[in-house]
Amino acid sequence: MAVTLTNVFTKTSRDRWKSTVIGAVTLALLLVFGMAVYRDIDVSFWDDLPEVFRNMFGIPEGADVGGLAYGAIYSGYGALTMAAIAMAAGAVSIAGEEKNGTIGLLLGDPVSRTKVFLEKAASLVAVTAVGFLILWLAAVAAPIMLDVDIGSMNINALLVMMFINALFYGFMAMALGAWTGKTSIAIGVTSAVMVVSFIAAGLLPLIESVAGVAKVFPWYYFTSADPVSNGIDWGHFGILVGSAVVFSVVGVIGVNRRDLRGQSVGTKLIDRLRGNPLTHKAAERFAGTARVSHIWVKTASDHQGLLFVVSFVLFVMSVMIGPMYNMLDDTMKSLSEQFPEDLLSLFGGGDLGTPEGFYQVEMFGLVIPIGILAVTIAIGAAAMAGEEKRNTMGLLLSNPVRRSTVVAQNTWTMILYAIIAGVVSFLGVAVGSLVGTLGMDLVNVAAACTLATLLGLVFGGVALALGAATGRTSIAIYGSVGVAVLTYIANGFLPLNDNTEAWARLTPFHYYLSSDPLNNGMAWGHAAVLTGLFVIGVAVAVVLFNRRDLRTKG
Amino acid sequence: MNDSVAIHTAGLTKHYGDVQAVVDLDLDVQRGEIFGFLGPNGAGKTTTIRTLMDEIRPTSGSATIVGLDTHADSVEIRNHIGYIPGDLAMYPNLTGMDTITYFANLRGGVDWDYVNLLAERLEADLSRKVGDLSTGNRQKVGIIQAFMNRPEVLIMDEPSAGLDPLVQRTFQEMMKDVTSNGSTVFLSSHTLSEVQRVADRVGIIRSGHLVAVEGVQDLRSKAIRRVDLYFDGTVDAGVFEAVDGARDVEVRNHHVSLSFDGSMEELLRAASTHNTLMDISSQEADLEEIFLTYYRQEV
Numbered sequence: 001m002a003v004t005l006t007n008v009f010t011k012t013s014r015d016r017w018k019s020t021v022i023g024a025v026t027l028a029l030l031l032v033f034g035m036a037v038y039r040d041i042d043v044s045f046w047d048d049l050p051e052v053f054r055n056m057f058g059i060p061e062g063a064d065v066g067g068l069a070y071g072a073i074y075s076g077y078g079a080l081t082m083a084a085i086a087m088a089a090g091a092v093s094i095a096g097e098e099k100n101g102t103i104g105l106l107l108g109d110p111v112s113r114t115k116v117f118l119e120k121a122a123s124l125v126a127v128t129a130v131g132f133l134i135l136w137l138a139a140v141a142a143p144i145m146l147d148v149d150i151g152s153m154n155i156n157a158l159l160v161m162m163f164i165n166a167l168f169y170g171f172m173a174m175a176l177g178a179w180t181g182k183t184s185i186a187i188g189v190t191s192a193v194m195v196v197s198f199i200a201a202g203l204l205p206l207i208e209s210v211a212g213v214a215k216v217f218p219w220y221y222f223t224s225a226d227p228v229s230n231g232i233d234w235g236h237f238g239i240l241v242g243s244a245v246v247f248s249v250v251g252v253i254g255v256n257r258r259d260l261r262g263q264s265v266g267t268k269l270i271d272r273l274r275g276n277p278l279t280h281k282a283a284e285r286f287a288g289t290a291r292v293s294h295i296w297v298k299t300a301s302d303h304q305g306l307l308f309v310v311s312f313v314l315f316v317m318s319v320m321i322g323p324m325y326n327m328l329d330d331t332m333k334s335l336s337e338q339f340p341e342d343l344l345s346l347f348g349g350g351d352l353g354t355p356e357g358f359y360q361v362e363m364f365g366l367v368i369p370i371g372i373l374a375v376t377i378a379i380g381a382a383a384m385a386g387e388e389k390r391n392t393m394g395l396l397l398s399n400p401v402r403r404s405t406v407v408a409q410n411t412w413t414m415i416l417y418a419i420i421a422g423v424v425s426f427l428g429v430a431v432g433s434l435v436g437t438l439g440m441d442l443v444n445v446a447a448a449c450t451l452a453t454l455l456g457l458v459f460g461g462v463a464l465a466l467g468a469a470t471g472r473t474s475i476a477i478y479g480s481v482g483v484a485v486l487t488y489i490a491n492g493f494l495p496l497n498d499n500t501e502a503w504a505r506l507t508p509f510h511y512y513l514s515s516d517p518l519n520n521g522m523a524w525g526h527a528a529v530l531t532g533l534f535v536i537g538v539a540v541a542v543v544l545f546n547r548r549d550l551r552t553k554g
Numbered sequence: 555m556n557d558s559v560a561i562h563t564a565g566l567t568k569h570y571g572d573v574q575a576v577v578d579l580d581l582d583v584q585r586g587e588i589f590g591f592l593g594p595n596g597a598g599k600t601t602t603i604r605t606l607m608d609e610i611r612p613t614s615g616s617a618t619i620v621g622l623d624t625h626a627d628s629v630e631i632r633n634h635i636g637y638i639p640g641d642l643a644m645y646p647n648l649t650g651m652d653t654i655t656y657f658a659n660l661r662g663g664v665d666w667d668y669v670n671l672l673a674e675r676l677e678a679d680l681s682r683k684v685g686d687l688s689t690g691n692r693q694k695v696g697i698i699q700a701f702m703n704r705p706e707v708l709i710m711d712e713p714s715a716g717l718d719p720l721v722q723r724t725f726q727e728m729m730k731d732v733t734s735n736g737s738t739v740f741l742s743s744h745t746l747s748e749v750q751r752v753a754d755r756v757g758i759i760r761s762g763h764l765v766a767v768e769g770v771q772d773l774r775s776k777a778i779r780r781v782d783l784y785f786d787g788t789v790d791a792g793v794f795e796a797v798d799g800a801r802d803v804e805v806r807n808h809h810v811s812l813s814f815d816g817s818m819e820e821l822l823r824a825a826s827t828h829n830t831l832m833d834i835s836s837q838e839a840d841l842e843e844i845f846l847t848y849y850r851q852e853v
Binding site for chain 1: 609611648683
């Protein structure tokens with residue numbers, strides 16, 4: 001163990017390797033799992049699809065079982081997951097030490113800020129490389145284990161580009177964290193760039209008039225040259241590596257130029273308004289005594305920024321999808337007839353030739369659940385585990401408040417916020433349908449949004465229960481996100497194969513979209529199942545939290 | 555147990571796996587007293603307090619506060635107590651005033667005049683965010699929230715951490731004031747001088763075991779004194795070593811210093827038979843010295 005504390009590089013690697021290895025092993029297992037499911041179905045129809053469509057999902061021409069598995073799992077979910085893990089590690093490199101108040105102690109030793117930055121950067125590269133080594137081993141072993149011929153697919157090129165792509169976002173977050181000292185800015189900006197560019201790089205090339213705009217988005221340089229088929233495009237490789245180097249330089253300059261942050265929380269606009277005699281009264285009503293009137297109100301206040309961002313993104317995207325459908329209409333309609341119904345479940349299901357189907361694939365399939373889950377899981381994890389991590393739970397519970405009240409009040413906020421995110425999604429889709437004159441049935445849209453809200457609450461309940469049981473935010477967050485990702489993917493794959501179809505019923509996602517609510521309206525039975533799961537999660541949280549010793553920090 | 559007991563523990567034990575943090579603790583704290591809970595770092599002070607607060611549950615044994623069970627009646631108990639946890643942490647993005655308001659809301663209200671009085675006394679700035687305060691100033695907010703409801707029992711874990719000496723003195727006066735009004739203070743500390751100044755009784759805990767509970771006065775009276783004697787000529791150490799109760803005799807030219815818990819009359823007799831005694835000073839040993847002398851070997 002002492003070896004791992006030799007220097008900043010080894011200490012950072014020691015702190016960071018777990019999430020990368022867990023992420024990589026999960027993806028490796030999913031690859032094997034996905035390939036096993038694909039092996040048993042006829043996938044020849046892929047060849048009939050237009051090239052643009054295959055590119056959207058990273059599937060090479062002439063692809064068979066292997067191509068589908070690598071395409072869907074590695075270059076889709078895998079690339080996003082690994083980039084997100086690198087981003088999280090990058091964001092806390094410098095800014096995390098400041099947030100923890102350990103940067104002063106670290107720099108009390110004879111190491112320069114530049115050296116700390118560079119060693120942490122090296123650690124980011126090394127740890128990410130270990131993750132990709134695991135992915136590579138699985139990529140080589142899976143076809144052999146399952147006796148699948150992967151033909152001439154260039155797995156090495158795919159993994160190299162995925163690796164560089166992940167480092168791009170890792171270094172971006174690291175540079176932002178080093179420049180500002182704020183993990184929230186590093187994560188917020190980087191994940192926004194990542195998600196927007198992922199979607200743009202997939203969608204824009206499909207629309208001829210704006211296809212060139214895709215080059216503005218970094219994700220384009222990972223996927224557009226189709227590394228699985230064509231090998232590494234060194235120009236694109238150079239752009240991503242060059243950007244990472246630029247980020248490093250920016251980071252080094254950034255951390256050297258400024259005052260280090262203590263654990264100080266900084267002054268926000270609302271603080272200035274409270275300080276100004278003119279605005280004091282109004283600001284006080286909004287941010288002062290009002291936000292501490294009850295536990296649930298304080299929880300709401302703590303998460304209002306996240307809710308605002310998520311609601312904004314969900315609304316804007318939902319509105320945009322409406323007119324976009326009209327642009328794509330003709331291509332999609334001809335495509336939809338060729339699409340086997342089963343396979344659509346992989347992308348959230350839905351007939352792409354109809355507005356309902358398009359909305360299902362583009363918004364309800366992934367984006368809306370991610371948005372709502374982000375809110376509910378954040379609240380669930382912060383409810384008990386977050387309070388314990390900050391060491392404030394003892395003080396909170398020194399007031400005449402039951403532990404179950406703490407759980408209940410946080411649950412109210414979670415429900416309220418999930419409903420708000422659901423309503424905003426509904427409004428976005430409704431406006432999108434209106435703008436695009438799609439004439440969608442709004443009652444059905446409301447049903448789908450209700451199911452999305454309930455789905456979010458199920459995983460918020462998981463985070464709440466895990467946090468209540470362990471008092472650790474990391475377990476609450478990684479556990480609930482892990483369960484969500486696994487069940488999401490399982491729900492996509494299991495219906496592909498008749499033998500495994502029934503197992504999809506074990507995933508919460510089955511009760512979200514399998515009834516096709518945008519066309520069929522509310523599936524009350526499914527809503528009841530999701531509600532039941534949520535209630536179980538909260539009940540488990542109450543029982544477990546009542547039983548255990550509170551944790552102190554750490 | 556009668557009504558005069560504020561805090562009572564019976565065989566209170568807490569293990570963390572193999573680690574015995576608190577073992578078989580039997581303790582009674584009387585109403586209206588300041589009870590000092592003393593012990594070195596890691597002795598089990600915080601574990602005891604967290605068990606009293608129902609943050610953690612005893613492995614065995616039980617405890618009551620104002621006659622209510624610390625686990626079964628924990629919510630009701632909190633209507634009667636004020637608490638400052640060790641290593642105090644609060645919500646960094648709230649101001650001191652927000653923090654006080656939050657807890658006041660959870661308690662169903664507070665006397666704001668009293669809060670302002672407390673803040674004035676401690677010279678606390680409640681308008682700044684807790685995250686921007688120094689340790690001592692943050693501690694002041696913690697003290698205010700503990701005192702603000704005029705609790706029957708105050709439970710405080712190392713409450714003076716980070717306070718400057720002037721504020722410490724004010725804080726000690728505040729503790730005396732509330733006990734004179736009938737409240738009870740349970741004060742954990744490793745700062746002996748503080749406990750010595752305010753406490754009526756002291757419990758000493760080492761390695762999870764309560765090794766002694768004594769009145770501060772009793773401790774002092776049984777205690778050693780530090781005596782310095784000054785003569786007009788050189789003296790012989792043997793003369794003093796022969797006196798009953800003398801220890802650690804040191805002679806430097808005309809000056810003798812020794813630890814002493816015997817009869818002062820005998821010591822003076824021995825001193826005056828040889829040389830002319832020019833000056834004498836005698837001080838009470840502090841609890842540190844008493845602690846080291848009497849309790850070091852008990853556990």
